[in-house]
Amino acid sequence: METKKDSQTIAEYIKNWSRKHSLFVMAYGTGCGAIEIPATMTSRYDAERLGIRGAATPRQADVLLITGYLATKTLKRVIRVYEQMQDPKYVIAFGSCTINGGMYYDSYNTINVLEKYIPVDVYINGCMPRPEAVIAGFKQLQDKIARGDADNGTRYKENLDWYRANQQQVIKNWRMPDYNW
Amino acid sequence: MLEQEQALLSQVTSAFPVKGKVMRNRRVEVWAESTTVSSILMYVKNQMGYQHLNHITCIDRIEDTKFQLVYTVFSHQTKMTLFVKTFIDRNAPVMDNIDHIWDQANTYERELREMYGIQFPGLVGAQEFILEDWDEMPPMRRDFKTEEYSEKTFSSLPGRENTQDVRETISTRSGEEIPDFAKKYSRD
Numbered sequence: 001m002e003t004k005k006d007s008q009t010i011a012e013y014i015k016n017w018s019r020k021h022s023l024f025v026m027a028y029g030t031g032c033g034a035i036e037i038p039a040t041m042t043s044r045y046d047a048e049r050l051g052i053r054g055a056a057t058p059r060q061a062d063v064l065l066i067t068g069y070l071a072t073k074t075l076k077r078v079i080r081v082y083e084q085m086q087d088p089k090y091v092i093a094f095g096s097c098t099i100n101g102g103m104y105y106d107s108y109n110t111i112n113v114l115e116k117y118i119p120v121d122v123y124i125n126g127c128m129p130r131p132e133a134v135i136a137g138f139k140q141l142q143d144k145i146a147r148g149d150a151d152n153g154t155r156y157k158e159n160l161d162w163y164r165a166n167q168q169q170v171i172k173n174w175r176m177p178d179y180n181w
Numbered sequence: 182m183l184e185q186e187q188a189l190l191s192q193v194t195s196a197f198p199v200k201g202k203v204m205r206n207r208r209v210e211v212w213a214e215s216t217t218v219s220s221i222l223m224y225v226k227n228q229m230g231y232q233h234l235n236h237i238t239c240i241d242r243i244e245d246t247k248f249q250l251v252y253t254v255f256s257h258q259t260k261m262t263l264f265v266k267t268f269i270d271r272n273a274p275v276m277d278n279i280d281h282i283w284d285q286a287n288t289y290e291r292e293l294r295e296m297y298g299i300q301f302p303g304l305v306g307a308q309e310f311i312l313e314d315w316d317e318m319p320p321m322r323r324d325f326k327t328e329e330y331s332e333k334t335f336s337s338l339p340g341r342e343n344t345q346d347v348r349e350t351i352s353t354r355s356g357e358e359i360p361d362f363a364k365k366y367s368r369d
């Protein structure tokens with residue numbers, strides 16, 4: 001931690017420190033993985049002791065969990081949720097399905113590589129990752145925030161054209177709002 | 182043995198020109214022409230107490246260029262299940278709409294329409310059921326190449342080509358021996 005402190009200004013350091021201790025997670029689950037979230041949040045693993053808790057709407061949330069395979073139909077909703085979230089925003093992707101298709105690699109209706117559509121901060125592998133692994137993933141995200149290099153929201157805006165091209169390749173009938181951020 | 186089942190079978194076969202057999206305890210199947218299916222279902226529902234439509238299933242018999250449809254109905258009095266089976270032409274798949282007999286048939290028929298392209302004349306309901314913006318062949322047909330389609334549309338990263346055992350990768354990477362008890366689950 002000390003070394004990182006040196007490379008940041010005091011204001012940045014404090015900002016990142018407080019951000020990493022209050023991660024509001026968008027209460028939205030896709031695929032099989034959402035079933036591990038209750039286990040992570042409730043008394044046995046109690047993620048709230050690390051500042052991780054649920055948020056009801058995209059505008060209140062910091063973290064979007066993609067908990068498993070994404071149907072193209074769900075991808076549409078995920079993109080809208082992600083675009084409505086306020087900066088700073090982070091994405092954690094669960095399971096093999098989000099990395100490279102997982103066991104749904106040959107499905108006609110699920111995407112294979114999540115990173116082509118929205119930027120991902122942390123991948124947690126496994127099919128399904130257990131709550132320990134989920135918490136380890138959150139820990140990794142917290143370290144990343146503390147280092148000050150979790151700025152995927154900006155990366156998304158800068159490379160919007162590339163992401164849009166990929167998104168429109170799978171979402172054929174594109175009727176999505178444009179934002180002016 | 183199986184008197185109840187025999188009685189059900191003979192009641193249906195005497196009322197309609199169908200073949201059938203007792204499959205096992207509390208399971209009876211009949212094979213019907215596709216045009217008589219809706220009257221059979223109407224009859225067993227209204228006259229024989231088979232009130233409950235469990236499911237409508239489609240099987241793609243691509244070798245015979247036919248779709249097989251299976252209507253599963255259940256009686257709460259006798260606890261018996263009746264399967265009404267029929268074939269329709271795969272190249273021009275049309276089947277009678279039965280959602281005037283059971284409302285929930287509407288859902289199954291919309292799914293069959295989307296997943297197999299079977300048309301039900303008079304079926305009311307949105308054309309899209311589960312899929313969105315689908316413009317290919319109905320995806321549950323067996324000649325739809327799902328892996329090819331997935332590769333073309335969603336293109337995966339390299340690394341899926343071989344079926345190398347993940348334990349081997351881990352053991353070479355970390356320099357650990359695969360324990361003996363695990364070797365017997367190895368692929369080769």
Ligand code: SF4
Nearest residue numbers: 032068069095097127
């Ligand atoms: S990685 Fe496994 S558990 Fe996760 S969504 Fe895919 S199949 Fe389900």
